[in-house]
Amino acid sequence: MPITFESTSRTFHLRNEQVSYLIRVLENGTLGHLHFGGSLAESGSYGRLSGREFLGFANRLGAPVALECPTPGTGDYRVPALVVEQQDGSTALDPRFVSHRVFGGKPAIPGLPSTYVQSYDEAETLEILLADTPASLEVRLFFTIFADRPVIARSARVRNVGTEPLTVECAMSAALDLPDSDWDLVHLSGAWARECEVRTRRLEAGSQSIGSVRGASGHQHNPFLALKRPSTTEESGEAYGLSLVYSGNFLAEAEVDQYQTTRLRIGINPEGFSWTLEPAAEFCTPEAILVYSDAGMGALSDAYHGLYRDRLGRGVWRDAPRPIVINNWEATYFDFDEPRLLEIATAAHGLGIEMFVLDDGWFGRRDNDDTSLGDWTANRDKLPGGVEGLARQIEALGLRFGIWIEPEMVSQRSQLYADHSDWVVGVPTRPRTEGRNQFVLDMSRREVVDHLYGVLSDLLGRAPISYVKWDMNRTITEPFSPSLAADRQGEFFHRYILGVYELYERLTRAFPQVLFESCAGGGGRFDPGMLPFAPQAWTSDDTDAVERLRIQWGTSLCYPVSAMAAHVSAVPNHQTGRLTPLATRAAVAFFGVLGYELDPAALSDEDRESVKGQIAFYKAHRDLLQRGRLARLRSPFEGDGNEAAWLIASPDSRRAVVGHYRVLNRPNRGPARLRLRGLDPKTSYRVSVWPAGEDPVSTANTGLRGGDELMRVGLLVASDDPDDSRNVGDFTARLFDLEAQEATHRRARA
Numbered sequence: 010m011p012i013t014f015e016s017t018s019r020t021f022h023l024r025n026e027q028v029s030y031l032i033r034v035l036e037n038g039t040l041g042h043l044h045f046g047g048s049l050a051e052s053g054s055y056g057r058l059s060g061r062e063f064l065g066f067a068n069r070l071g072a073p074v075a076l077e078c079p080t081p082g083t084g085d086y087r088v089p090a091l092v093v094e095q096q097d098g099s100t101a102l103d104p105r106f107v108s109h110r111v112f113g114g115k116p117a118i119p120g121l122p123s124t125y126v127q128s129y130d131e132a133e134t135l136e137i138l139l140a141d142t143p144a145s146l147e148v149r150l151f152f153t154i155f156a157d158r159p160v161i162a163r164s165a166r167v168r169n170v171g172t173e174p175l176t177v178e179c180a181m182s183a184a185l186d187l188p189d190s191d192w193d194l195v196h197l198s199g200a201w202a203r204e205c206e207v208r209t210r211r212l213e214a215g216s217q218s219i220g221s222v223r224g225a226s227g228h229q230h231n232p233f234l235a236l237k238r239p240s241t242t243e244e245s246g247e248a249y250g251l252s253l254v255y256s257g258n259f260l261a262e263a264e265v266d267q268y269q270t271t272r273l274r275i276g277i278n279p280e281g282f283s284w285t286l287e288p289a290a291e292f293c294t295p296e297a298i299l300v301y302s303d304a305g306m307g308a309l310s311d312a313y314h315g316l317y318r319d320r321l322g323r324g325v326w327r328d329a330p331r332p333i334v335i336n337n338w339e340a341t342y343f344d345f346d347e348p349r350l351l352e353i354a355t356a357a358h359g360l361g362i363e364m365f366v367l368d369d370g371w372f373g374r375r376d377n378d379d380t381s382l383g384d385w386t387a388n389r390d391k392l393p394g395g396v397e398g399l400a401r402q403i404e405a406l407g408l409r410f411g412i413w414i415e416p417e418m419v420s421q422r423s424q425l426y427a428d429h430s431d432w433v434v435g436v437p438t439r440p441r442t443e444g445r446n447q448f449v450l451d452m453s454r455r456e457v458v459d460h461l462y463g464v465l466s467d468l469l470g471r472a473p474i475s476y477v478k479w480d481m482n483r484t485i486t487e488p489f490s491p492s493l494a495a496d497r498q499g500e501f502f503h504r505y506i507l508g509v510y511e512l513y514e515r516l517t518r519a520f521p522q523v524l525f526e527s528c529a530g531g532g533g534r535f536d537p538g539m540l541p542f543a544p545q546a547w548t549s550d551d552t553d554a555v556e557r558l559r560i561q562w563g564t565s566l567c568y569p570v571s572a573m574a575a576h577v578s579a580v581p582n583h584q585t586g587r588l589t590p591l592a593t594r595a596a597v598a599f600f601g602v603l604g605y606e607l608d609p610a611a612l613s614d615e616d617r618e619s620v621k622g623q624i625a626f627y628k629a630h631r632d633l634l635q636r637g638r639l640a641r642l643r644s645p646f647e648g649d650g651n652e653a654a655w656l657i658a659s660p661d662s663r664r665a666v667v668g669h670y671r672v673l674n675r676p677n678r679g680p681a682r683l684r685l686r687g688l689d690p691k692t693s694y695r696v697s698v699w700p701a702g703e704d705p706v707s708t709a710n711t712g713l714r715g716g717d718e719l720m721r722v723g724l725l726v727a728s729d730d731p732d733d734s735r736n737v738g739d740f741t742a743r744l745f746d747l748e749a750q751e752a753t754h755r756r757a758r759a
């Protein structure tokens with residue numbers, strides 16, 4: 010994976026077996042971009058790829074020049090990566106190459122989460138120093154290539170080397186110029202309870218972007234964007250991914266210019282952002298993760314999954330099996346007391362569940378969502394022994410104990426608000442907007458972070474708490490902090506999220522054994538920035554199995570299954586009113602970190618036995634399901650959306666679990682097959698169907714099948730027996746459990 014520098018053409022080549030990234034110092038010292046894509050020979054000379062140097066406006070008469078750090082005021086009219094206002098009010102900037110260095114490994118980014126390596130040979134980093142002398146500005150660009158991933162990590166740091174303050178107006182984490190625009194733009198859009206819908210549209214002339222100005226990455230858009238060729242599928246064709254390791258306001262944008270070249274950029278949203286850079290001060294951007302795939306969207310996702318699970322997630326919970334939880338939220342909402350919780354926990358334990366999570370409503374006078382956020386002491390009417398008392402009783406039952414908290418928030422009706430109304434985000438001269446009857450605490454203030462650290466460390470230190478669900482149920486409406494000077498209010502949003510990271514950092518260091526799950530009314534802050542602290546997130550408040558097919562499919566474009574908490578809930582579903590079979594709810598939740606969110610004490614005998622079976626199945630397959638490789642097989646976003654299918658295979662392809670789902674039943678369907686991926690074509694697999702059945706599909710599939718046959722012909726998912734569709738009903742699911750039976754070459758043996 011060497012990074013090489015060819016001094017004649019001043020070309021850098023970051024290369025591994027899967028990708029090459031080529032940068033050239035152009036004749037005039039501007040940093041040009043030559044190529045990011047499939048791997049090129051190490052020995053080649055690629056200087057000619059740049060065509061011409063960047064001459065600003067004059068270049069616009071010819072082919073546009075691809076740049077690594079585009080800036081305004083030089084005649085590059087495309088969107089910039091860096092905008093800095095100088096003392097005289099000008100923003101023209103023309104950073105030129107000064108020097109570079111290459112080193113093993115990958116540096117951390119101060120104050121910000123980022124991917125990492127465990128040994129220096131896992132990655133190599135190129136650091137390029139650029140300078141703009143009139144602005145007294147230095148720019149350091151970081152490019153990391155990993156030894157065995159089709160990934161480039163990028164970030165930038167800007168430093169004021171002058172004597173007067175500068176103002177950073179835009180500091181993107183990465184810009185990437187591509188030579189054509191024959192791409193479909195893919196992004197994840199949604200809303201509360203409808204997160205991560207896959208949106209695909211043709212790239213058009215002009216700019217198209219997604220982003221957030223809410224203070225969190227948000228339900229509406231995820232900080233992820235992909236380009237794929239129109240012919241690219243899950244298993245073939247080119248695709249690029251851009252993802253931002255950040256949880257605050259972001260922008261991801263694609264701009265097509267008049268020559269049909271494409272500029273991508275991703276970073277902190279410049280809207281509402283500015284950052285004063287005092288002399289000698291440095292500003293660090295978050296990290297952008299760029300992926301290239303020539304093997305379809307599946308390989309693109311696979312690259313993100315591996316990196317985010319293994320080299321962004323950290324701590325003991327990165328690799329440890331995640332527990333199966335029972336969460337009391339949908340079973341009780343705010344209406345519970347200790348005996349009721351113990352009843353739920355006792356029944357859950359009998360089913361094989363491993364952790365009890367006490368959700369909202371345990372503190373202050375919290376009997377509805379109108380009160381008490383900020384007063385994190387137990388309501389003794391509900392919990393006479395406090396959190397400690399309940400936690401100890403739960404542990405005595407043989408379960409571990411977890412708790413919900415929403416640290417960044419405060420209710421107007423709370424002691425914290427009475428004591429510290431000045432800690433609330435808002436403009437003092439204006440009314441503050443309430444959302445879910447609550448205000449946001451100003452996490453840009455040190456005393457707020459310190460206070461919350463005190464409260465949380467006290468809670469975690471006093472009771473045997475193994476898990477924390479960290480919720481955040483509203484975003485920011487009036488961004489302003491009285492603690493910041495008038496000309497520094499543009500720093501507020503970024504300082505807010507730095508405060509959140511600092512709190513998480515201190516807590517995860519002090520309580521490394523605690524599993525944190527991030528949550529923001531479901532998937533409102535499901536982004537890579539959270540993963541180092543909370544390796545899993547509550548994917549959505551929508552627990553309906555049919556809805557979850559879409560949500561989990563979309564989320565999986567960028568995030569691993571081990572990051573997606575997925576619970577089996579009661580029917581009629583609380584979000585949709587839909588009645589789905591229990592087996593279907595489980596078969597969907599298995600493709601996430603399984604949990605339950607219902608009253609297990611209210612289950613019928615039959616359902617109780619079913620749930621026991623589900624939990625036994627999940628435990629037997631947990632390592633595979635939480636750490637295997639996901640292959641998406643049939644998209645709920647394509648065709649009539651009536652079917653979905655995916656599988657998870659072990660890294661050695663010896664085991665796999667396939668999930669196939671049909672939303673509405675159709676009579677007399679005729680036979681249908683599902684081709685698999687990720688198996689070894691030379692291996693025989695024993696196929697069993699879960700839950701076991703006597704129906705024609707189960708019978709036809711059960712037994713020994715070749716990997717070649719399963720991938721090239723497929724599993725039967727509907728038979729030509731008309732009886733197969735009768736009495737089955739809607740919202741059905743089938744799991745196929747595959748286990749390799751031999752390692753030898755089947756054809757050779759035959």
Ligand code: DGJ
Nearest residue numbers: 338368369528530531550
């Ligand atoms: C929103 C979360 O997503 C739910 O799971 C639940 O914890 C509620 N908040 C509690 O207020």
